[in-house]
Amino acid sequence: MTIRAFSIDGDGTHSQDVPAFAAAIKEAAADLVLVPGNSRVRRSMAAAALRAGAAVDTGIVDVAVEGDMATVRRWVYRQRILAAFSRVARPWVVVTDPALFDEICAKLGVKPETPKLDLAADTHSWMNGRQSAVAGGESTIRPDAKMLFVAGAGWTKKQADGALHLGEAAAAITGFLARSGASLGSSKSLVDMPEAAEAFKFMSHMNQIGQTGSTPRHAKGLATCCHGEEPHVVGWRFIGERRAVNLDANCGWAQGKADVLYVADAFAVMAKVNELLG
Amino acid sequence: MGKPLNIIVCGSLVPDPLQTLEPVTTPQGPGLKNEQMLPSVLDPWAACALYEAAALAKARAGSKVTLVSVGPKAKLQQLMMTVAQKAPFQLVAVNAPAGGFTDAMETAAALAKAIKSTPGLDISTALLFGGCASASRDAGVTLQFVAEMLGISEMFNAVDSIKLEEDDSFTVLERVEGGQYLSSTCKGLPAAIGWATGSLPEPPNNPQTGMMNMRGIMPALMKAPAVDIGTGGISYVSVEVPAARRDTVVKKDMSVDAIAAEIVEWMKG
Numbered sequence: 254m255t256i257r258a259f260s261i262d263g264d265g266t267h268s269q270d271v272p273a274f275a276a277a278i279k280e281a282a283a284d285l286v287l288v289p290g291n292s293r294v295r296r297s298m299a300a301a302a303l304r305a306g307a308a309v310d311t312g313i314v315d316v317a318v319e320g321d322m323a324t325v326r327r328w329v330y331r332q333r334i335l336a337a338f339s340r341v342a343r344p345w346v347v348v349t350d351p352a353l354f355d356e357i358c359a360k361l362g363v364k365p366e367t368p369k370l371d372l373a374a375d376t377h378s379w380m381n382g383r384q385s386a387v388a389g390g391e392s393t394i395r396p397d398a399k400m401l402f403v404a405g406a407g408w409t410k411k412q413a414d415g416a417l418h419l420g421e422a423a424a425a426i427t428g429f430l431a432r433s434g435a436s437l438g439s440s441k442s443l444v445d446m447p448e449a450a451e452a453f454k455f456m457s458h459m460n461q462i463g464q465t466g467s468t469p470r471h472a473k474g475l476a477t478c479c480h481g482e483e484p485h486v487v488g489w490r491f492i493g494e495r496r497a498v499n500l501d502a503n504c505g506w507a508q509g510k511a512d513v514l515y516v517a518d519a520f521a522v523m524a525k526v527n528e529l530l531g
Numbered sequence: 532m533g534k535p536l537n538i539i540v541c542g543s544l545v546p547d548p549l550q551t552l553e554p555v556t557t558p559q560g561p562g563l564k565n566e567q568m569l570p571s572v573l574d575p576w577a578a579c580a581l582y583e584a585a586a587l588a589k590a591r592a593g594s595k596v597t598l599v600s601v602g603p604k605a606k607l608q609q610l611m612m613t614v615a616q617k618a619p620f621q622l623v624a625v626n627a628p629a630g631g632f633t634d635a636m637e638t639a640a641a642l643a644k645a646i647k648s649t650p651g652l653d654i655s656t657a658l659l660f661g662g663c664a665s666a667s668r669d670a671g672v673t674l675q676f677v678a679e680m681l682g683i684s685e686m687f688n689a690v691d692s693i694k695l696e697e698d699d700s701f702t703v704l705e706r707v708e709g710g711q712y713l714s715s716t717c718k719g720l721p722a723a724i725g726w727a728t729g730s731l732p733e734p735p736n737n738p739q740t741g742m743m744n745m746r747g748i749m750p751a752l753m754k755a756p757a758v759d760i761g762t763g764g765i766s767y768v769s770v771e772v773p774a775a776r777r778d779t780v781v782k783k784d785m786s787v788d789a790i791a792a793e794i795v796e797w798m799k800g
């Protein structure tokens with residue numbers, strides 16, 4: 254079986270990348286073509302594979318090859334069910350989870366190459382460039398951070414004194430991010446809230462973890478003021494150690510979703526954590 | 532004001548995310564236990580696409596939104612009871628299996644065929660919408676296949692915002708790596724857009740809109756052609772729910788200082 258791996262990065266328009274990727278697939282003349290599923294690849298590789306007459310699968314987390322047979326693994330139903338399958342169709346474009354591309358290539362003994370892409374096709378679009386999702390600020394999403402810090406809707410709820418503490422919440426969250434270097438995640442309820450959009454300008458829908466959010470990879474995760482409902486926790490599939498701080502001893506995290514649940518006031522706990530981190 | 536818009540939204544149903552999903556083997560390949568009974572919702576990112584379409588259509592008189600759904604007819608009908616109340620649209624339905632194990636290419640072919648055979652859907656001036664990925668297959672390929680099959684060469688993926696000008700040129704923000712957006716501008720239509728969350732809240736139920744929609748939806752469901760969509764060229768080797776349950780230690784009576792110290796210690800370890 255011939256396997257080629259292509260490193261593709263940067264940005265590209267669909268109308269130019271599709272013919273370029275399709276030509277690269279054809280020229281590769283391989284049984285399997287491995288590519289990392291970054292945003293550029295996700296935008297155009299499926300259409301390119303169709304144009305090149307290739308089969309394509311995305312979100313692949315493992316590839317095993319035995320003779321002429323290749324078996325891949327991917328999650329379906331948003332990280333709930335893990336499926337292993339094979340195809341006889343060739344060429345087969347295997348779009349991997351971008352975080353696992355190097356590992357999969359190494360396992361198969363394939364050295365990634367940078368394909369020559371002919372980007373001369375007619376296009377009606379042009380790129381204006383990348384920008385932070387946080388208006389005027391630095392991104393709070395740090396894919397390479399060791400730790401994920403999740404803020405839930407509890408930060409915007411009336412607390413024991415019957416009052417809202419949005420300023421204090423914002424200070425606790427940003428204070429922790431600055432001291433720990435953690436990546437900020439959020440529940441859907443929090444980013445959907447108009448009052449949070451106003452008070453927590455450092456986050457947006459891009460921070461949302463879960464079913465309709467992201468599924469990041471970090472060694473550790475700490476959830477605060479977040480209930481730990483299933484549509485949120487499916488986004489924690491690739492978080493190693495998990496801890497949560499919640500006032501409710503029966504919240505979702507207690508139901509086998511975290512390693513440790515601290516039943517406590519996250520306002521008080523995070524203020525103290527920030528103090529200790531200095 | 533610009534010309535009326537023709538927005539085609541591809542979207543179907545997925546199991547309610549609060550349900551427990553258990554894989555089973557069926558004669559057609561892998562499936563879900565009690566799949567027919569599981570309550571379903573409109574695929575969340577496709578739902579965002581529908582709401583964005585409705586907002587764009589509202590801003591241009593005479594515009595039309597068409598929801599094209601491939602799914603089991605009976606379940607689609609049930610789903611439409613709520614979805615029809617969200618925004619005005621016409622439904623084009625295809626009666627076929629929909630789920631995490633059905634083939635994306637076959638699904639896309641059924642969608643493209645349904646779009647092509649619907650009178651009045653002029654693809655050359657259309658905005659083709661859908662979710663950037665489904666909550667079932669979660670492959671993010673179906674809309675791209677449909678665009679390619681319809682000959683639409685401009686496509687944007689994981690879009691959170693569109694700014695449409697009167698001459699139909701538009702600028703979008705696509706989600707890219709590291710919490711950033713890629714801003715791109717397109718000269719005009721047709722174009723395909725795979726939506727992420729967008730910027731609109733879920734519209735409240737409007738029974739009047741629901742009643743208006745249902746007049747067209749019921750006949751659309753009645754005449755939905757049946758299509759046999761299977762697992763395509765895939766041979767499943769295994770389908771499993773890996774154990775995700777942890778032995779949670781619930782710490783109830785610790786002081787704030789002790790908890791904070793323990794968290795800091797854990798972070799450093």
Ligand SMILES: Cc1cc2nc3c(=O)[nH]c(=O)nc-3n(C[C@H](O)[C@H](O)[C@H](O)COP(=O)(O)OP(=O)(O)OC[C@H]3O[C@@H](n4cnc5c(N)ncnc54)[C@H](O)[C@@H]3O)c2cc1C
Binds near residue numbers: 407439484485500504
């Ligand atoms: C189709 C669909 C898709 C969805 N997708 C997602 C998704 O992608 N991501 C997602 O997150 N959700 C998603 N949801 C929503 C999900 O079901 C929950 O509603 C949501 O995650 C709840 O957010 P939360 O835990 O922040 O808020 P809440 O449920 O309101 O919980 C707030 C928590 O804060 C705690 N709290 C309050 N004050 C304090 C304090 N001082 N100290 C400590 N704890 C405190 C409370 O005890 C409570 O547990 C989806 C739902 C549907 C139907």
